[in-house]
Structure formats: structure tokens, C-alpha cells
Amino acid sequence: MNKKINKVAVLGSGIMGSRIACHFANIGVEVLLLDIAAKELLPEEQAKGLTLDHPLVKNRVVNHALQNAIKTNPSPVYTKKAIAKISTGNFDDDMQKIGTADWIIEVVVENLEIKKKVFEQVEQFRKAGTLVSSNTSGIPIHLMAEGRTEDFKANFCGTHFFNPPRYLRLLEVIPTPDTRPEIVDFLLFYGDKFLGKTTVLCKDTPAFIANRVGVYAIMALLHLVEKLDLTVEEVDKFTGPALGRPKSATFRTSDVVGLDTMIKVSKGLYDNCPDDKAHDLFKLPAYVVKMEENKWLGDKTQQGFYKKTKTADGKTEILALDLKTMEYRPQEKVKSATLELTKPIENVRDRMKVFAAGKDKAAEVFRSSFFGLFEYVSDRIPEISDELFRIDDAMRAGFGWELGPFEVWDAVGITDSLEGMKTYGHEAAPWVHEMLAAGNTSFYKVEDGIKKYYDIPSKSYQALPGAGSFIILDNIRAAKTVWKNSGASIIDLGDGILNVEFHSKMNTIGGDTLQAINRAIDLAEKEYRGLVIGNDGANFSAGANVGMIFMMAVEQDWDELNMAVRSFQNTSMRIRYSSIPVVVAPHHLALGGGCEFSLHADHVQLNAETYMGLVEFGVGLIPGGGGSKEFALRASDEYKEDQIVQNVLKDRFLTVAMAKVSTSAEEAFELGYLQKDKYSVSMNGSRLIADAKAKAIELADAGYTKPVPRKDIRVLGKQGLGIVYAGANTMYSGHYISEHDKKISEKLGYVMCGGDLSAPTEVTEQYLLDLEREVFLSLCGERKTLERIQSIVTKGKPLRN
Structure with missing residues (x-):
């Protein structure tokens, strides 16, 4: 399909809308970000004599939302320059501007009637053939298209970005029965190639793929807490990096995302999936109900499964919630023989068998949760997806798992796990048994460098889509x-x-x-x-x-x-x-x-x-593999006769000296x-x-x-050293850097200036490399440098001395 996206209109500037707008701006697309017009004046606006018709007032909602997004850390934009690609407005005055957009993305509140009203407005102004999509995470996509024109329906689709859109790679594409197939193909390709996403084709089922499976996995763990008498710290230790999951694991992730988000999705699945075998699992455990009542929803309410406090001596301490007493207490160390056994194993796949065979609580958590997950994902085919790889793609890209459920199942061994599953009250779907009976013993295999997945309808292995790319x-x-x-x-x-x-x-x-x-x-x-x-x-x-x-x-x-x-x-x-x-x-x-x-x-x-x-400054050294030389070379190439060359040197020097x-x-x-x-x-x-x-x-x-090796690198000698030494001394005098930092700065300057030459001179690359190596070795002989390196090697933490 020969379609280009030059301009996108994003309707709704909340947490998701503003960040989706930022990500399109990241890739150079012009963005129109719209939201509702303010309906009443703030006191400060009244004091300035502004009226409700003033643009600053009318666009207050969208402008504040965008500014709040830009201030967040990590940033939703690659550089501040991207923001210039975004223009803002309001639904009352600026909706007609969507007529110039190539793609209109609705990201308003999760309310079907409100979304339908927005789409009524969209239909008044959009040009025929323009893509329209909704970022809903739960409302059936086909319901939003009811009452729209045939052209609207043919170009309408669900596009569910995960938050934050810049960093989480998942983009779920959910067509309706009326969506043109070429539109679906285009969105899958565009999301992959230009937005950097793992694009996953989903069916229009409750919570689509990632949240359906991911929330099941979380809810299974929440119920397992009571069954296995687990603490918050134990769950996060057992379900973190050792398992190929994010460092924030389960409960810390919930605090960051917001417990209310998980509660909302789980309640939606409980209400909308009455025939799901795991239906009762989506009912909240008592301690989560209590947390909801207390508004202990995570970082947004300053407390959730963890709570940050100050000790008597002013130090920050992070407490953990005792799920029995519902009181916060100091965190406890978690020990596990199984986790110790996985430490030397680099490949996460190889750790899975260790977890499955372990004898302690960590292994019990693995078996109890994964054996149920294996049953759940096998039962979801073909309900949520016809292909098993899409479930794995969604979980890796949306939840940050290194391995998807079917990949973990392969790593444990399908045949080996079936008996264990029965012991825990779980049974794989019939198609899994049929696959094994036909002599196919894995969900994935590699042939001639191409990864293939087991295709259930054809009962054969097929290459993953896009393998050639x-x-x-x-x-x-x-x-x-x-x-x-x-x-x-x-x-x-x-x-x-x-x-x-x-x-x-x-x-x-x-x-x-x-x-x-x-x-x-x-x-x-x-x-x-x-x-x-x-x-x-x-x-x-x-x-x-x-x-x-x-x-x-x-x-x-x-x-x-x-x-x-x-x-x-x-x-x-x-x-x-x-x-x-x-x-x-x-x-x-x-x-x-x-x-x-x-x-x-x-x-x-x-x-x-x-x-x-x-x-390298962090360990008391200067770049010694050609980096110091290269920055001196690049500074030389930027020197111009009509400028103060020391300023160019200073900029290059500070990039290295501040370890930017x-x-x-x-x-x-x-x-x-x-x-x-x-x-x-x-x-x-x-x-x-x-x-x-x-x-x-x-x-x-x-x-x-x-x-040809360079012999024309202009270095400033003493002319440049003066500004380096003066700057380092000023920073030291102001207590911004330590005495050792000052020494390293002066030595870096010595290399970048070509030594203490009496006048600017042209030198060779090898001359600068020799200086770089000489300084590097001299710093290796400094006690304070060795202390810094030792801190990094033994504690993994930088030392400022």
C-alpha cells in the first residue's frame, strides 16, 4: 500500500495522548494535538484579565498536558527539538484542521459514548481515505465504528500503544470486520519500520492479547501470595531479572504503573469473560480490595506495595507492605537456593529448567504460576489469536519479558511439563497434545537460519512473518x-x-x-x-x-x-x-x-x-581507546578563523569531563x-x-x-590549557568537583590541547594517541583512581573521592 504519514492528529492529550504525540514527533512527523477547551477561568487567568475565549485559556488543557509530558523522566522525546513538530489546539476551534492529517488517533477518556461523539466530529472534517484509529485498551473496537460511513469503517482500526509509548515496544493492531486488509498490513508495517514497534495483530476480544495474558499472570501471582504465604519482597525477587523479567518485577511494576490500572483491567475481564476457565482468578484478593479502599495505588498516591519514608537521621528508606497485617515494615532480605543456582547462567532460557526442578519457594512459585500460564495461553488460541507467536511477541514487547509464555514452555520442555501441570491441576489444550502426538516437540525451531513457529491450522512449522527483514x-x-x-x-x-x-x-x-x-x-x-x-x-x-x-x-x-x-x-x-x-x-x-x-x-x-x-571520568580515568584523541580531532575540524577556538575546545572537553x-x-x-x-x-x-x-x-x-591517517590536527597547546586549568580550578574552588576530579580534568585537557606546546600546532593522530596512553597509565597509578575502579568492580557503584 503506497501511503505516507506526514501529519498525525492526536485527539486527547492525557498521559497517553501527549506521549503518543511526542513519539510521532520523535520520528519527524508533524503532529496536531487537540483536547477539550477549558470551561472556566483559573484565578491567575482572571487576575491577568483573560477571558474564556482567549487562546491561552481555551488551550490550557492541552498545553498543560504537553508540558507535563515533556517534563517527565524518562523523557518522551529524543531531543527537545522534537517538540517543535507538535502544534496544539482545542476541539471547539481546531477540529477542522484534522482535514490535513493522514492519520487521526483518538485517545480520549475510556467511555464509549464520548468516543462516539468525538468520531461524529471527526467525520465532519476528515478527508476520505484518512486512517482513523482508537487507542482504547478495553472497549470493543467494532462498537466505536457503529453509525459511521462506509469509508470511515473501511479505514478504521484499533491501535493500542503501551505506556510509555517511546519505551514500550508493543503496538496492538485490532481491525474490525469492516477494516480493509491493506490498512491492517500498512499499520503493522508502519508501526514496525517507522515507530520502532513490535506490531501484533489482535482480535477484537476483551483486553486484546497482552493485557489479557499479562493481567492473568499478575492475578495468578496475587492469589498465590495467600496460598504460599509469600511476602512482597519474595514475589519481586522470584519474578525479576533471574526470570528474564524487568528489575521492577511484579509489585514494584504495579506501583509504578498504578494499582488502579491493573484493578480496572482485571474487573473488566471478570465482567466480560464469564466463560473463561480462569474467570474467578480475575476477582481481586482481599488485600488488594483493602489497598483500593485505602487508595494505596502506588507511586501516584505515594504508597502501594512499597512506601518511601525518611528515617530519624534523614535517610530515605523504602518500606514494604506486610500483606497480612496491612502495615508497612522494613524490607527483609530474600534468600533462595534456586536463585543462587541461576546466577552463573547467562542465557535466560537455560535458567528455566533450573527453576522448574528447584526444591524451594522460588521454584514452587515458578511451577505454580507457569504451569497455570501454559494452560491459559494454550486455551486462548484461537480466541485471542490464531498464531501462538503473537502471544509471545505481545508479552515481550508489552510487559518486558525476555521470553514469552510459549518460549518458556519450550525452554522447560513441553513433554516434561505436562505431568507437572496435571499435578498442579492444569491441562494443556488439546492442540498441544495433537502436536506432540505428530512428533512435533517444540513450539519453535530454527531451520537454515530462519526461526519458525508451529502453525496450528496447518499442523506444520511456518516462518515467522517478516523474517527476511x-x-x-x-x-x-x-x-x-x-x-x-x-x-x-x-x-x-x-x-x-x-x-x-x-x-x-x-x-x-x-x-x-x-x-x-x-x-x-x-x-x-x-x-x-x-x-x-x-x-x-x-x-x-x-x-x-x-x-x-x-x-x-x-x-x-x-x-x-x-x-x-x-x-x-x-x-x-x-x-x-x-x-x-x-x-x-x-x-x-x-x-x-x-x-x-x-x-x-x-x-x-x-x-x-x-x-x-x-x-571514564567515573572511574578516575580519561578515554584511553582513542576517544580523547578523537574529540581533539573533531574539535580541530570545527575550528574556524573567525571564532574563538577555545570555546569549541571547551564544548568538546566538557562532554568528556562531565561524562555526558x-x-x-x-x-x-x-x-x-x-x-x-x-x-x-x-x-x-x-x-x-x-x-x-x-x-x-x-x-x-x-x-x-x-x-588516510590524519596529520593535520590543530591543537592549541598552552593557549588552550589556560582555559582548561582556569575552569577546573574554578569548579574545584566552588566545591563542585573534588581535587582528584580537578587532576583528571587537567590531564584530559593536556591531551586535547596536544600537551604544553608554546603555540597552536598541527600534530598527527599517533602523537595524540601516545599522549592519551601516557596520561591513562599515569592515572592508573593514582590511589584515588584505584579506589574508584574498585568501587565499580566490587559494589557496582561510582565513588566520588
Whole structure:
């Protein structure tokens, strides 16, 4: 379908509406955000002599909502510049402006009659063929289209974003019987490609897919609390990161989202799903009823399952709710033998069997909740979805689970779990038994690098939709790895492109990682066309292995440390000066060395959610893998004859000295980590490796030639050092930085200024790398630097000393 979205109208500016508007602005779409006109004057408006007809009054609701959204943390916008894409107005004066929109999204209050009235207005002004959708989370989609024209119905659909829309990847698309199939296909594609969403096709059933399954899982746990005598802390410990769930787990997540939201959805499911086998499970436990009565709804009411207080000495303390006494008490430590057994297991799939076989309370919670969940999701097909993978997609993208229910079931073992399910009073749906009887022992399998799911109607395995658009390293690693060591693998992506994948903890960079990158460049220069450095881990890279640096520094093995730093620098330089194009593909954390590799790439293909920065100051060091050199080089390229060059140096210096980390890909550009025309953004992280490969091919096809090392880097010497030293001294005198911070600042300035040269001079990259390495090693000999590194290594916390 050849349709473009240049302008979106969002009707309703509440928490969801304002943030949906922000996310469209993030991708460069013009947004019209409308809401009701204010009906009465505020005292301050009266004092200013304003009337109800004044635009500031009429648009007060929408403008306040948008400003509140912008102030939230984390921010709904990639950069403040995105806000300029949003214009505001009110339903009374500005509804006619929706006639220029390509997509109209209704996000008003969850009331069918109010929504119908809004759509009556929409129909007066929308142009024929314009997309219209509702962001409802519970009202049947087909009911909202009743009484509308045939063109409206044909272009109308449910589009359920999850909050916050920027960060939660799920977009549920819910067509009605009248929705044109090409509209559905377009929304699934647009949401994926441009909004960065996992788009899931849903049926028009209560709560659609994610909330139907997710709220079932939460309610099952809430009832399990009484059955197994669980505490709030135990539930969150047992259902958190070890299980592949968010750190906020169950009860903390409920506090953040708001207990009232979960209560509303569960009551809706209780009322609207009378034939659901789990119907009684959607009834609230007594302690939740009591919390609702007390208005203990979470963060929005300052207390829920947890409550933040101050101790007698003024320290913040977070108390936990005792679900028996309904009183708050200090949190208790939770111990579990099963959790201890899962700690050394990196792959979350491999932890599932450990949970299933455990003997303690954590394992009992796993079996009690998951055996019921297995039954529930198998029974929901074909009620809520014809395909099992859509349920997994919805739970990963909407609830932040690393594995969906069917993926967990595969990890535990379908056959092994059936007897256990019966022991706990659960039975898999008949189609599961039929699948096993036919010799199909898993819901998913990988063939020729393509992940396939078990398709129930055809009783065969089918490729996941869009498989050709994604390169999932998990699916090709076994067959396509051409070389590997303990820290990284080299994988053949096809079409003459190699990929280096890190697989250390947090993808930290050590000697084995550097060896893999150099080996990959050697191979690519001889037999291939290009190289991608990217992975499917939770983060691209948290930076260099500081534990290794600490050990060498403590043992005063300066020759070994010098060699390690030189190896890091040489690897960064090989990334830039190899004879093949190197594309670095960062996502989420790209810190320290991960950032330095990006700085030296021919092109950076990064996910929109990339948090990039040179953060070495936090451990008492300066960037030592070419980062300090590179910022001096980029400052040099920005110097102009008619400007005060020290100001350019100062801006570059402060980015490193303040360890600034971008909150998005676009902010990484604003901070100077990315260069114009040398980076591209993949909105959908699932497309990142494929996009990076395509860019490497594009560079190779364009006749890539090896760059020439720079010998013309202008450094300011003492002329620049004066401003660096003066600034550091002022900050120290004002007690903004410590004495050690001052020392690190001066040493960074020394490198970026090219040393204490008497006048501005042109130097080579190698000259600056040598200075960078010299300063890095000298700081490794400082006691306070070692204290900072030790704090990070042993406690995971930065130390300011």
C-alpha cells in the first residue's frame, strides 16, 4: 500500500495522548494535538484579565498536558527539538484542521459514548481515505465504528500503544470486520519500520492479547501470595531479572504503573469473560480490595506495595507492605537456593529448567504460576489469536519479558511439563497434545537460519512473518560462525559481510574482544567485502573490562597495561583505517570503549534507543581507546578563523569531563559522538543488524577506499590549557568537583590541547594517541583512581573521592 504519514492528529492529550504525540514527533512527523477547551477561568487567568475565549485559556488543557509530558523522566522525546513538530489546539476551534492529517488517533477518556461523539466530529472534517484509529485498551473496537460511513469503517482500526509509548515496544493492531486488509498490513508495517514497534495483530476480544495474558499472570501471582504465604519482597525477587523479567518485577511494576490500572483491567475481564476457565482468578484478593479502599495505588498516591519514608537521621528508606497485617515494615532480605543456582547462567532460557526442578519457594512459585500460564495461553488460541507467536511477541514487547509464555514452555520442555501441570491441576489444550502426538516437540525451531513457529491450522512449522527483514544472530550463530573465542564470535552474515558479536558479561571489552575484531578485519580484507560490529545482547557494550585494568594497575604491571591500552587504541584505528568498510551497530548502552569503536567507524547504524558516552571520568580515568584523541580531532575540524577556538575546545572537553551520556541516538549526535552523514538510525532494534549489513554493502558497492591517517590536527597547546586549568580550578574552588576530579580534568585537557606546546600546532593522530596512553597509565597509578575502579568492580557503584 503506497501511503505516507506526514501529519498525525492526536485527539486527547492525557498521559497517553501527549506521549503518543511526542513519539510521532520523535520520528519527524508533524503532529496536531487537540483536547477539550477549558470551561472556566483559573484565578491567575482572571487576575491577568483573560477571558474564556482567549487562546491561552481555551488551550490550557492541552498545553498543560504537553508540558507535563515533556517534563517527565524518562523523557518522551529524543531531543527537545522534537517538540517543535507538535502544534496544539482545542476541539471547539481546531477540529477542522484534522482535514490535513493522514492519520487521526483518538485517545480520549475510556467511555464509549464520548468516543462516539468525538468520531461524529471527526467525520465532519476528515478527508476520505484518512486512517482513523482508537487507542482504547478495553472497549470493543467494532462498537466505536457503529453509525459511521462506509469509508470511515473501511479505514478504521484499533491501535493500542503501551505506556510509555517511546519505551514500550508493543503496538496492538485490532481491525474490525469492516477494516480493509491493506490498512491492517500498512499499520503493522508502519508501526514496525517507522515507530520502532513490535506490531501484533489482535482480535477484537476483551483486553486484546497482552493485557489479557499479562493481567492473568499478575492475578495468578496475587492469589498465590495467600496460598504460599509469600511476602512482597519474595514475589519481586522470584519474578525479576533471574526470570528474564524487568528489575521492577511484579509489585514494584504495579506501583509504578498504578494499582488502579491493573484493578480496572482485571474487573473488566471478570465482567466480560464469564466463560473463561480462569474467570474467578480475575476477582481481586482481599488485600488488594483493602489497598483500593485505602487508595494505596502506588507511586501516584505515594504508597502501594512499597512506601518511601525518611528515617530519624534523614535517610530515605523504602518500606514494604506486610500483606497480612496491612502495615508497612522494613524490607527483609530474600534468600533462595534456586536463585543462587541461576546466577552463573547467562542465557535466560537455560535458567528455566533450573527453576522448574528447584526444591524451594522460588521454584514452587515458578511451577505454580507457569504451569497455570501454559494452560491459559494454550486455551486462548484461537480466541485471542490464531498464531501462538503473537502471544509471545505481545508479552515481550508489552510487559518486558525476555521470553514469552510459549518460549518458556519450550525452554522447560513441553513433554516434561505436562505431568507437572496435571499435578498442579492444569491441562494443556488439546492442540498441544495433537502436536506432540505428530512428533512435533517444540513450539519453535530454527531451520537454515530462519526461526519458525508451529502453525496450528496447518499442523506444520511456518516462518515467522517478516523474517527476511531481520537478521537474528541467535538463529544463524550455530551454522554461520567462522571463528570465536571466549569473548566474541565472528559470524558470516552473507553477501560478503562479516559480523563481530560480543558475548561477555555486559558485553565488556577485553583482550579476547580486541582479538576478535582484528581477526575479523583480517578475514574481511582477504575474503569479504565489509564488517559489522553488533550484537543482540541487552546492551551493545558497557565499555572496557575495568576489572582487568584494576588487576594490572594494583600489581603495577605497567608494561602489560601499556600493551593492553596500545592494543585497544590500535584496534580503534584499524576500525577506521582498514581497507574494508566497518559499520558499528550500537544499541542501548554504548559506553566507554563501545562508544570509542563507534567514534572510529566508517558508519554508525544505531538503534533510536542508544545511550552513548565516554564515561571514564567515573572511574578516575580519561578515554584511553582513542576517544580523547578523537574529540581533539573533531574539535580541530570545527575550528574556524573567525571564532574563538577555545570555546569549541571547551564544548568538546566538557562532554568528556562531565561524562555526558546521550538519552537517545539523536542526542548522541548533538553531543558530538556522531557525525553528520556518518550515522543512520534504526527505529526498530530488531532490524539493526540487517540495516547495518545493508549499509556495509552500500559502502562497498560505492567503491570504498581506505582513508588516510590524519596529520593535520590543530591543537592549541598552552593557549588552550589556560582555559582548561582556569575552569577546573574554578569548579574545584566552588566545591563542585573534588581535587582528584580537578587532576583528571587537567590531564584530559593536556591531551586535547596536544600537551604544553608554546603555540597552536598541527600534530598527527599517533602523537595524540601516545599522549592519551601516557596520561591513562599515569592515572592508573593514582590511589584515588584505584579506589574508584574498585568501587565499580566490587559494589557496582561510582565513588566520588
